[in-house]
Amino acid sequence: MENYMTLRIKAISENESFARSAVAAFCVPLNPTVDELSDIKTAVSEAVTNSIVHGYVGQEDGEVEIGVQRQGTRIHIEVKDAGVGIEDIDLARKPFFTTKPNEERSGMGFTVMESFMDALEVEPNSPRGLIVRMTKTLGPSKKATE
Numbered sequence: 338m339e340n341y342m343t344l345r346i347k348a349i350s351e352n353e354s355f356a357r358s359a360v361a362a363f364c365v366p367l368n369p370t371v372d373e374l375s376d377i378k379t380a381v382s383e384a385v386t387n388s389i390v391h392g393y394v395g396q397e398d399g400e401v402e403i404g405v406q407r408q409g410t411r412i413h414i415e416v417k418d419a420g421v422g423i424e425d426i427d428l429a430r431k432p433f434f435t436t437k438p439n440e441e442r443s444g445m446g447f448t449v450m451e452s453f454m455d456a457l458e459v460e461p462n463s464p465r466g467l468i469v470r471m472t473k474t475l476g477p478s479k480k481a482t483e
Contacts, residue, residue, distance in 0.1 A: 341406040348399030357381045376453035383446045384416035384469045392420025419466040
């Protein structure tokens with residue numbers, strides 16, 4: 338691991354944009370393209386928003402932890418919460434699945450993360466919550482790692 342950062346934020350909507358900007362700023366030394374940076378920001382936004390909206394329903398004291406590691410041109414991002422978790426992760430990863438159909442939720446969060454990143458893992462954060470791990474390789478060396 339060449340470099341890393343960890344950010345803990347209160348699980349409130351106004352902190353989502355800060356989290357995505359902080360992760361993007363961490364990636365800047367790798368000279369990503371605008372599209373690569375946009376992909377990372379979108380995926381982080383989805384992961385953090387899911388933690389806030391679904392993980393801490395009715396709670397005011399939740400936290401979201403975002404960890405980022407850099408190895409060469411590869412970025413590893415972990416978004417972790419200690420909220421209610423997801424009962425059926427496989428079902429939740431299906432496009433259009435949402436636990437909030439009466440709100441304006443599309444059920445595309447995990448699908449968006451997966452489409453913008455090279456790899457996505459979702460697992461329980463024992464004893465409570467969820468961990469979302471995402472990986473993306475930046476720049477022309479990506480083709481060499483595929």
